[in-house]
Amino acid sequence: MNNEEKYKKNIHHIHDKSYKDLYSKREVALDLFKNISNANWSKDLKAEDLTLVNNTYITADYEEREADIVYKANINNSEVVFYILLEFQSSVDYTMPLRLLFYMCEIIKEYAVNAKHKKYDKNVKIPAIVPIVLYNGEQVWDVPNQFRKMIYNEELFGNNILNFEYDIFDISNDEKLNKDALIDLKNVTAAIFLLDQKMDAIEFLERIKVIALYFNSLSDAEIKAIKKWIKNTVVDPLAESAIKILEADKREVELMVARNAFILDEMRENAKKEGREEGIEEGRKEGRKEGRKEGIEKSKLEVVRNSINNGLNDDIICKIANVSLDLVKKIRQECEKN
Incomplete structure (x- = not known):
C-alpha cells in the first residue's frame, strides 16, 4: 500500500x-x-x-x-x-x-x-x-x-x-x-452538519461565528462535544482558532472571526501577488506570456504550501488554490518529509 x-x-x-x-x-x-x-x-x-x-x-x-x-x-x-x-x-x-x-x-x-x-x-x-x-x-x-x-x-x-x-x-x-435550514434549527447536530459541509476556511470561520452568536440553546455538554469534534477533524491552527471563538465572550466573537479571516485572506493574496511578480520577471527573460503562466503556477503552489502549514484540509485547499486534489496530496507528502 x-x-x-x-x-x-x-x-x-x-x-x-x-x-x-x-x-x-x-x-x-x-x-x-x-x-x-x-x-x-x-x-x-x-x-x-x-x-x-x-x-x-x-x-x-x-x-x-x-x-x-x-x-x-x-x-x-x-x-x-x-x-x-x-x-x-x-x-x-x-x-x-x-x-x-x-x-x-x-x-x-x-x-x-x-x-x-x-x-x-x-x-x-x-x-x-x-x-x-x-x-x-x-x-x-x-x-x-x-x-x-x-x-x-x-x-x-x-x-x-x-x-x-x-x-x-x-x-x-x-x-x-442546507446552510439556512441548519441555522434555523440551532441544535447540536445542525452545528456539526454546518461545519462538516464543503467550504473554504473563511466560510468555516463564519459558520463558527454563527454558532457562537446564535445557537444559544446549546448545553455546556453539547458545546464540549462540538469542540471535541472540531479538534478531532480540523487540523491546527484552524481548529484552535475555532475553539477559541466558541469559548469567547459574544462581544469578542466578531472581532476574532474578522481577524482570523483577514489573516487567511492576506495569506492567499500575498501568495497570488508573489506569483504575479515572479511571473512578470520571468516574462522579461523568456517571454511575457510564458512567464505570467509560470508565475501563476508558482503562486498556486505557494498558496497550497501556506494553506497546508496553516492547517487547512485538502478539500478547502483545492478550492482556495484552484488545483487538483492529487496535487495537494503530493505537496502535503513533500511537506511532511521536510
Whole structure:
C-alpha cells in the first residue's frame, strides 16, 4: 500500500471515529433522532430511554471501513423496544443496503438467542430496527434506500421478497440540510452538519461565528462535544482558532472571526501577488506570456504550501488554490518529509 492510500484511509478512519465519539453521547444522538429525523418513533423518546449497545456488528471484511453505533431504546416503560443502527460514511458505498441487512440480521440473531423463544409461543415478537446512514462525502449519495432494489428483477416478485428502507442524511448535498435550514434549527447536530459541509476556511470561520452568536440553546455538554469534534477533524491552527471563538465572550466573537479571516485572506493574496511578480520577471527573460503562466503556477503552489502549514484540509485547499486534489496530496507528502 502506498503512502497516498494509507493517508486516505487514516483520514476516513479518523472522521468516522469522530462521529462515533460524538453520537455515543445519548443527548447528541437524541438530538439527531428528534430534531433532524423527525420520525414518529422519536417523538416521545428521552435520553434516559437510550442504551448504547457496545457490540459491533461488522464482519472482518468491513472492519476498518465502518464505525457503527447501535442504540437500544425503550419507550413508555418498556412497552416498545427497538434498536437504532447508525452508520457513518465518507464515500458512496453501493453495497450499503446489503451491509445493513447483515448488521440487522446479527442484531436480531443476538436478540433471539437471549430471548429463548419457544416455538409454541403465539406471542413471539422481535424488536424493530431503524437503520440510519450519515454521509458527508462530496459526491451525491445515489444508493437506493430500499433493499429490494438490490435484487435482480425485483419488480417481478411483488411483496414476496425481503425489503426494508433506511434513512440517509447526505450532509453536503441534501437541500433540506442546507446552510439556512441548519441555522434555523440551532441544535447540536445542525452545528456539526454546518461545519462538516464543503467550504473554504473563511466560510468555516463564519459558520463558527454563527454558532457562537446564535445557537444559544446549546448545553455546556453539547458545546464540549462540538469542540471535541472540531479538534478531532480540523487540523491546527484552524481548529484552535475555532475553539477559541466558541469559548469567547459574544462581544469578542466578531472581532476574532474578522481577524482570523483577514489573516487567511492576506495569506492567499500575498501568495497570488508573489506569483504575479515572479511571473512578470520571468516574462522579461523568456517571454511575457510564458512567464505570467509560470508565475501563476508558482503562486498556486505557494498558496497550497501556506494553506497546508496553516492547517487547512485538502478539500478547502483545492478550492482556495484552484488545483487538483492529487496535487495537494503530493505537496502535503513533500511537506511532511521536510
